[in-house]
Amino acid sequence: MKLLRLSIVIFVFLNILSCASNQSPRDISNYSVPVDNFSKTVELLVANEAFLEDEILKINAQNPSVQRILISADDLLTQEKFLQANSELERAYRITKQDGALYLRLAHLRYKQGLFQESESFASKGLLLSNISSWERLLLNVYLKN
């Protein structure tokens, strides 16, 4: 009897999975996290650029060499020396292309430069990384929302 019950449970579970796999293809163009689900934090980030910048600049690189360059880039960014900040970010990018901290800064810098489409593209590219945290993912999504 126990075995029968277990079999039914497994059967139902597998059917759920099977249904999930048989659904029609989803729209894959949208990479954004449904930001509305992330309460007031996201709303604040979207609405308040200074707050967003603070949060971005708090994200450290995984590699100390890259972090050293990011410190200098952040400095230039806050002084609004955008071209120089970009040069520094590109230096870091040549060391690693797998760091969410970099894509966040590139997206933010382009946003500040008024290059919104590029900002969005950098955010989308950052979202392809497999090693970013949920918080970095959420922050990247803010640029898609913006």
Place this chain on the structure above:
Amino acid sequence: MKFKLTIGFFIGFTSIIVLIFLSAVVAVIDYRVTTKLDGVLWTVPAKLYSRPMELAEGLKLNQDNLIRELEMLSYESVIKPDSPGQFYLSKNDLKIYLRGYQDQRSGIFDVEFEQSQIKKISNQLGISEDLIKLEPIVIGGMYPAHMEDRVLLNWPEVPQILIDTILAVEDQNFFNHYGVSLKSISRAFLKNIQAGEVEQGGSTITQQLAKSLFFSSEQTIRRKVMEAIASLLIEFHYSKEEILLAYINDVFLAQSGKRAIHGFGMGAQHFFGTSIKNLSTDQVAMLVGMLKGPSLYNPRRNPVNATERRNLVLKVLNRSNKIDDSNFENLKNKQLGLSAPNYRTETKYPAFHDLVRLELQKNFDEEELRTKGLAIETNIDPVLQESLENSIRETKKQLIKKYGTKLNDLEGSAIAVDITNGEIKSVVGSTSPSSFGFNRSINAIRPIGSLVKPLIYLTALDKYNEYNLTTILDDSELSLMSGGKLWEPDNFDKKFHGEIPLHVALWQSYNIASARLGLDIGYESVESMFTNLGIQKSVPNYPSLFIGSFELSPYEAIQAYQTIAADGFYTPLRSIRQIKDTKGDLEFSYPYSIEQRVRPEPVALLKFGMQQTFIRGTARGYPLDKIESWNAGGKTGTSDDQRDSWFVGFAGELLVLVWLGFDDNRPTPLTGRTGAFQVWKNFINSINPVESDKNVLPRIEYVWTDMKDGLLSGKKCKNSLLVPFIKGTEPKIIPNVRRSCATKFDRSDSGVLDKLREVFEGGQG
């Protein structure tokens, strides 16, 4: 009275005329002196630099390529590096004495490798340094017609030892005369009278400067008088420091081909491969010693003379107490320590230079480029450039050996770019890459053959509800009217292959399947995809487009493939990184720009198909682990009658495209595989790219499918292949014949976990 008046009038009149004449002469000389000293002398041609290599902890790097670059920079391999420009390599440890460049100080550093990655960088005290920078290689300049080249120094940049040495040797009384020193002239005059010819000059530094402004070495009385007048005028207009600085920047030191090396800044670069601030006293002494006879004491042509002259200068320094006895003894026994003449002289890499020039023309005029002393930091990687040049040259030799002298005129082009940021790393525009002339990388517009197919297939895969990698295509006989003529394409093997999965048609490069696919998806969709990929040409509406009659230059073709290799993110290719002025401030930059043009999932599917080209298609031959670690993919292309041989392929972070063919468009015996792919292979083998990072697309899953019918299969079934699908688009049917070897769950190992994650995370990612 009348007579007296006439004489007085005559004398007066003559005096006025003479005075006017003298004033005119002085005015002309004054104009010439000030014009030159205020203007022309301070103009410097723009210089082109390779990208400076930065070494950082965590950087993936091929150690052999680093050593090649050090050799190109004239770094010397020694057991114990103790002076700038030396290194020692022991297995995984590189000890290097950097010369210093910009903010990078000179000093000894330890670089520790672990496999192909830098693990640690530390300075002499063992303290971690994170980052160090090698100096770039000068790859050319925008020289004016007279080909004067100089590195302009400002007063704070001039080392004291250079000033001391110049004054001690050339003009000890410099700060006490007014441009002309009677004492020196009388001493030289007496000597010359004794010798019966002009043997010695009594020229002060000011006079020497005046002399160089008149571009003549002729020693006539008239010239001497003019020089004396010019010297007095120079002293009248300028301070002693300004005069000395002009002299330091203007003295002629050497001729390098057509290029004239002026000034000590350029002299330091030319002979020692470094900036003046890094020169040791003996090196300064050598350069100053050359003033007496730039040709006679040229250290490369006459090293003995140059050494003797240097030691004489050191002796003068010793006598004037600028160096002590032990230092003198030590310095005079030193080698000259010159850098190799290569890579620091003439303009190199003409095809790359051409791209740079085209880019610059958009923002700078010729005058600015020839005079403002701009430092143009390009993206060229000199090791890759040399390797690409060698590969095209050597492959041509191999092909001539194989196919005979009919390939003597074979031409070609190749471009290597960084996939992600679009930096152009190397370009060749000919099979004789060092010769200037027709640059085929941008000017050879040729049919791209099967290189067009991935673009067509991507157009289809982007319609992911209609096409996936196992969609069945029809490769049976096709006959249709095009432009009033019957069009009947055939395959390279002259066979028809019936119904085949899309990915097989791609890596087997079947023409008819591709033509049918193109016709199905339509010209409009194809044109739109071409535009998204970065092709700016309009697409002709005839079916041969789908099998490769479309014409592009190698540069245009690689731009389109960059978007594919970069997962659908279009980035304009860039040959220049940034441009700095003489103070080192940023004048102009060419920032990394991206735009997502195609969704990454369809591109991932296409890249899978292109990887099969390496595993089982026309680029087969590499071991599987190598292909996977490089994330390699590619496509061969051969145009009608084998007039064009193409290959485009990505490996690691590099995307490389090669074209071979004849300029007069006659047929070759080459296919994409036997021609262009051989260049690609020789190049990639010589540089051995490091493995690339992989992105994981959560909406892609792998499913075992059959290579013939494209339906579900299993790992244990024959003829099966693990194929990626956008979730929800994978085949659902398992044919009865494979029921026993395939099960529904014989998919990618993480299939169930993926589904669970999907249920719980719904939509994220």
